Amino acid sequence: MAPSLSTASDSWDVINFAVDQGHGVKGLADLGLKTLPNQYIQPPEEQITNSTVVDDDAIPVIDLSNWPDQKVMNAICNAAEKWGFFQIVNHGVPMQVLERVKEATRRFFGQPAEEKNKHSKDNSPSNNVRYGTSFTPKAEKALEWKDFLSLFYVSDDEAAALWPSACRNEAIEFMKESEVVIRRLLEALMKGLNVNEIDEAKESILMGSKRINLNYYPKCPEPELTVGVGRHSDVSTLTILLQDDIGGLYVKKLNSNEWVHVPPIDGAIVINVGDALQILSNGRYKSIEHRVIANGSRNRISVPIFVNPRPSDIIGPLPEVLQNGEKPIYKQILYSDYVKHFFRKAHDGKETVDFAKI
């Protein structure tokens, strides 16, 4: 039974309501709580108000309209080395496609909990489709103020059978329409590593699998006490992130303790390097820590496409990167082992990549 507004937020089982029954944080937000349930209170060091945020610096914005252009390719490689994050404009993914997938995200999360919960870990007929809240509630000391739907792409037929109809077509369309720009970015990044041809084996390692997540961050009481997503780096090769116009994503500056905001730009897509590309490039390209704050007045959505190796791929520093005698700093690892390691623990900043260190 849903608790009434007057119920003190700690005297009923918040976890049972949000996690087990599938109401998520959207369910909590819809109750109109005035205070944040204790389970969502993050330790002070994770609260953004206790971090240094600077506004005199920003991740690069790269215009892809004149493709191919050596200067633009260099800008991509430089951004991947210095920031691990950049935004792209004039990328070729039609604006209507971006609008449609944002709309579909709102439609999916706008459904009743019992409909969404058909796709939870316990109820979904496949591990490739998962609705959930926070990140790994069982492993977390404090929960995160986010609901998500995570879709691992295998084939159109599987998606037709298993992905929720509220967002299936739009999610697939976004994935397919971003294919060209993903290839261009990876080609440029590979040229920067002296890899001039992406053969079949490299194609698998760079972009052999994809996962699309639909993220929903509802309006939050006492947002400064919690996080939308805690500090983490992605385990992908590259992440293609669509955000709406609300803002709230922060990126850590390389070799510093300062954070910068990623301002929403209409029609732009945010790109970030993930751990797999950091490992393949032997640390040249940086998979950077980022996090999302909770918002006290507006609901936010985002849609990342995680472009990954295949689960069965073995990844390690590419031979082309090591050919001049550079010492490998990462070992060869089975990619699915790496991802499982990431998914089984709470977000912990940049710790995941230690799993691959020699």
Ligand SMILES: CC(C)(COP(=O)(O)OP(=O)(O)OC[C@H]1O[C@@H](n2cnc3c(N)ncnc32)[C@H](O)[C@@H]1OP(=O)(O)O)[C@@H](O)C(=O)NCCC(=O)NCCSC(=O)/C=C/c1ccc(O)c(O)c1
């Ligand atoms: C992910 C796996 C390993 C799953 O394989 P599967 O056979 O289903 O393994 P499993 O043993 O059932 O799952 C492993 C654990 O991951 C958890 N898990 C699986 N999918 C997800 C998911 N989408 N979200 C959260 N946890 C998940 C499971 O709960 C398992 O933990 P446990 O329940 O055993 O404690 C497989 O599909 C694979 O190797 N995929 C490779 C491609 C891939 O998915 N790469 C990851 C890109 S995602 C990425 O880069 C970032 C994601 C991210 C960041 C911040 C967030 O806050 C967030 O929510 C998500």
Ligand SMILES: O=C(O)CCC(=O)C(=O)O
């Ligand atoms: O919502 C965002 O802007 C970023 C989300 C994110 O970092 C993730 O899903 O990995």
Ligand SMILES: [Fe+2]
């Ligand atoms: Fe992320």
